[in-house]
Amino acid sequence: MSVPDAVVVGSGPNGLAAAVTLARAGLEVEVYEGANEPGGGCRTAELTLRGFRHDVCSAVHPLLAISPFFQSIDLEARGVRLQRPEIAFAHPLDDGSAGVVTGSVTDTARRLGRDGRRYERLFASTVERIEVVAESVLAPLLRLPSHPLAVARFAATAVLPASWLAEGFRTPRARALLSGAAAHSMQSLGAPLTAGFGLFLTALAHVVGWPLVEGGSARIAAALVDELESLGGRGVVDHWVSDLRALPPATLVMLDLSPRGVLELAAADLPPSWRRAFEGYRFGPGVCKIDWALEGPVPWRAPECRNAGTIHLGGTVEEIAASEAAVVKGRLPERPYCIVAQPAVVDSTRAPQGRHTLWSYCHVPSGSSADMTVQVAAQIERFAPGFRDLVLAHNVTTAAEFERYDPNYVGGDINGGLASVRQTLFRPTMRFDPYRLPLKGVYLCSASTPPGGGVHGMCGYWAARCALFDLHRGRARRS
């Protein structure tokens, strides 16, 4: 067999995005995946009972919907139907009410009563300029924004801790709603930049929604593989790469790996300063995920939750802050902040007729092997009395098991690294050039590079652009 022009190690959304971008430039591309199916974080499986199909990792896809890379693919034609719930996310409280984010800022604001005007003021400009803001958020730092003023306005609030942002609101509902979105950062809510997570994800909810994929997120991986094959590329599964030198002498090598994965493959070839930098790369807390097969819909006390694709559980901002702070300090939260997705709201294909699947996870300390089923079930039951009676089966994946499932999820960190200020602006090392490794023709393209975690493919896209830039200047030839 001929030697391909480019080899990609790892077939997560970023590995496949890099492969597609290189293949579009006319290169012959081969992707090596260690697991027995492609997709990394985009896989769907019968984790509980026959006929119940659960997203193993990623389930909710606002980042994909706004991603310029994914917008370059005819997703519908490749079998990906994004289904947008009427309510993107909801946040129930103990009094039976819920904060709710819909496609309209005005509608969302109206439901927030006394905080409505403030909410509208906070989101109106970001929502209006979302394409411009997303272009910057989903790019490496060195790229100058096309509309610096709009980005500067967003950044001025985004750098704040989420707890400050929440304090600006008066009602428990508005404060909880913002903190629930911000807690996706997997950081203490008092940490800088956590407001940015809440702002950006909530703004996306207003513009593209928080869609789920009909049939499950495995369809995303299948679409990317189709796109690659249509360009002449190919993928090989069940092929773990353990040494960079064992790869075919392709001109380019793209690594969809964590810095720790790179050390395992190439430590001996890296200069000591890079080895030290990669050894010092910090990973965030892990997740413990519980998938449920249910006899029927979850009996949420707040009616709005019944139509929401995603639900943030944990109660008030103070409770969520306490849960996240405990995790960051290495303790298991007693009443964890949980993220729950209910695909049945928009997709009846996930379970036999009348039955439902439910996807849920909570944050836990890095590497934890704790099974959080009891705590997560208690949080769901708290806002949906009768939930436990509906459970037909469940499946737990602890943080430690996530790392065994996919070595990129170090300690169960699903975002490819801690979202500290330093590692948000500069990942994986303190260099403006995040994708080039100090090995000719070898590039990092995983979520451990900008723009970080999530299914958007932009790490792979930018890494491939960097490799093509070098190739055209004769600077990339490896063999």
Ligand SMILES: Cc1cc2nc3c(=O)[nH]c(=O)nc-3n(C[C@H](O)[C@H](O)[C@H](O)COP(=O)(O)OP(=O)(O)OC[C@H]3O[C@@H](n4cnc5c(N)ncnc54)[C@H](O)[C@@H]3O)c2cc1C
């Ligand atoms: C429980 C969970 C929930 C999530 N929820 C969401 C969500 O709702 N929305 C969202 O946008 N994102 C979500 N994410 C995050 C998202 O899945 C990841 O950020 C994204 O998949 C990262 O893509 P990647 O290509 O960088 O790496 P990955 O998707 O992790 O892919 C890496 C691939 O490389 C392979 N690999 C690793 N080492 C080797 C090797 N040595 N040789 C060969 N192959 C190798 C792995 O098997 C894997 O297939 C979630 C993740 C998890 C785990």
